[in-house]
Amino acid sequence: MKLQIILVILLTIIAYPLKAQSEQNCLSAGCHDTFMKAKNIHPALEDGCESCHDQISQNHPKGKGNEFKLTEDKSELCFDCHDEPDEKLMTHEAFAGGECISCHSPHSSNNPSLLKSGNVGELCAKCHDVINKENMVKHGPAVSGQCNVCHEPHQSANTALLKEEPPQLCFNCHESNKEMLKLPTVHGAYEGSCTECHNPHDSKYEFLVKEAIPNLCLECHDDMGEEFKSAKVVHKIINQDKSCTSCHSPHASKTETLLLKEGKDLCFSCHNKEYKDEDRTLANIYKIVTESKYPHEAVADGDCTDCHFPHSSNNFYLLNSKFPFGNYVKGADPKNFSLCFECHESDALKLEKTTSATNFRNGNINLHYLHISKNKGRNCTLCHNIHGSNNPHIIADKVQFGKWQMPLNYKATENGGSCAPGCHGKLKYTR
Numbered sequence: 001m002k003l004q005i006i007l008v009i010l011l012t013i014i015a016y017p018l019k020a021q022s023e024q025n026c027l028s029a030g031c032h033d034t035f036m037k038a039k040n041i042h043p044a045l046e047d048g049c050e051s052c053h054d055q056i057s058q059n060h061p062k063g064k065g066n067e068f069k070l071t072e073d074k075s076e077l078c079f080d081c082h083d084e085p086d087e088k089l090m091t092h093e094a095f096a097g098g099e100c101i102s103c104h105s106p107h108s109s110n111n112p113s114l115l116k117s118g119n120v121g122e123l124c125a126k127c128h129d130v131i132n133k134e135n136m137v138k139h140g141p142a143v144s145g146q147c148n149v150c151h152e153p154h155q156s157a158n159t160a161l162l163k164e165e166p167p168q169l170c171f172n173c174h175e176s177n178k179e180m181l182k183l184p185t186v187h188g189a190y191e192g193s194c195t196e197c198h199n200p201h202d203s204k205y206e207f208l209v210k211e212a213i214p215n216l217c218l219e220c221h222d223d224m225g226e227e228f229k230s231a232k233v234v235h236k237i238i239n240q241d242k243s244c245t246s247c248h249s250p251h252a253s254k255t256e257t258l259l260l261k262e263g264k265d266l267c268f269s270c271h272n273k274e275y276k277d278e279d280r281t282l283a284n285i286y287k288i289v290t291e292s293k294y295p296h297e298a299v300a301d302g303d304c305t306d307c308h309f310p311h312s313s314n315n316f317y318l319l320n321s322k323f324p325f326g327n328y329v330k331g332a333d334p335k336n337f338s339l340c341f342e343c344h345e346s347d348a349l350k351l352e353k354t355t356s357a358t359n360f361r362n363g364n365i366n367l368h369y370l371h372i373s374k375n376k377g378r379n380c381t382l383c384h385n386i387h388g389s390n391n392p393h394i395i396a397d398k399v400q401f402g403k404w405q406m407p408l409n410y411k412a413t414e415n416g417g418s419c420a421p422g423c424h425g426k427l428k429y430t431r
Ligand code: HEC
Pocket: 026, 027, 032, 035, 042, 044, 045, 048, 049, 050, 051, 052, 053, 070, 074, 077, 101, 106, 107
């Protein structure tokens, strides 16, 4: 036992100067000793320089090069000791081709895994130009050169050498996005892959989206794109600001149609102010609905989408059914007012005389019929403020008549009412 130990020690002592001498040749001070000063040294160096370099001329170190050649072609050399690519996996061309030394130092390095740069992105940039400087938006991990948090450098079972396929790849860092899968409605596209909409590296557009919105959305929702081309009115917001995403979450939401807010609150997030431009003013609907003494019940208890389409329409003001534009209308045909008569009885308009179809009558003379049945019939909006009013029966205070805000001076009485608009002097009706 003791003898064996002594033998080993003896052999080590004898062998040491021999090995040291051969290394001393190459690694002695002033020669290639710098290799040994780095933090990480390739274990292959322990087997001597000869495992990779064959001396082919005795001129070294005096010669001017060409005194050594690699023991094998560069593309084969490293595979002498390292595993060949696994054929079952996708292989990076740079790895299969044995271009190991474009990324690794064969000798030593201060970086982990003998990498030639501490910034992996710099290595990749030798062959790939994935980040366009002109693109304003850049993905943090890519622009900081951490390509290998998403990509395997050698081989992978996934497309594009990814460590994992999206969405899981993305969820690894964007954890809150994974939580969204638990919401009641998840966007069909979100269940697929994040890269349907996002670029992984950079983009011209905010949030790394591949295309500006709405085009991004219309690529899949192409039927809507067609609708917009032919529609008479497209909701202006669709071509402004955040477009589709001012109302929809692109990922998931509590509502069936991925809305950011429910019901009227969605519309009120913008229509809580007047919109004014040269040729028209859109009223502050929020104010009318919340501050009027008599909001139209259809608005107060219902939804804006009971009367309006959210995207586009062939009716003015995005109405979802027919309603006349302007102050006058030809004839009292209920079809022209189908929007109203989805909920109200059209007899109020059809019968010249009635004691029941409407309360807007003088005795049995139907004043709705009287006002509307003429060639120049009055539109409902000449008397009613559709969203709400401080007068009973949502009778407007004032209506637009050309540039004049015409007052109606309506007063309800127990059995009828009176008004003194700009159209005629004060008149009253009693049922
Ligand atoms: C694992 C294989 C391997 C081992 C071991 C190895 N080398 Fe190299 N060496 C290479 C490769 C590959 C190149 C790059 C050749 C090229 O770029 O064409 C290289 C290049 C060199 C060069 C020229 C360029 C440079 O990087 O300075 C020198 C000098 C060199 N080796 C010295 C040594 C010495 C000294 C040892 C032993 C201490 C050694 N090598 C051990 C693989 C090896």
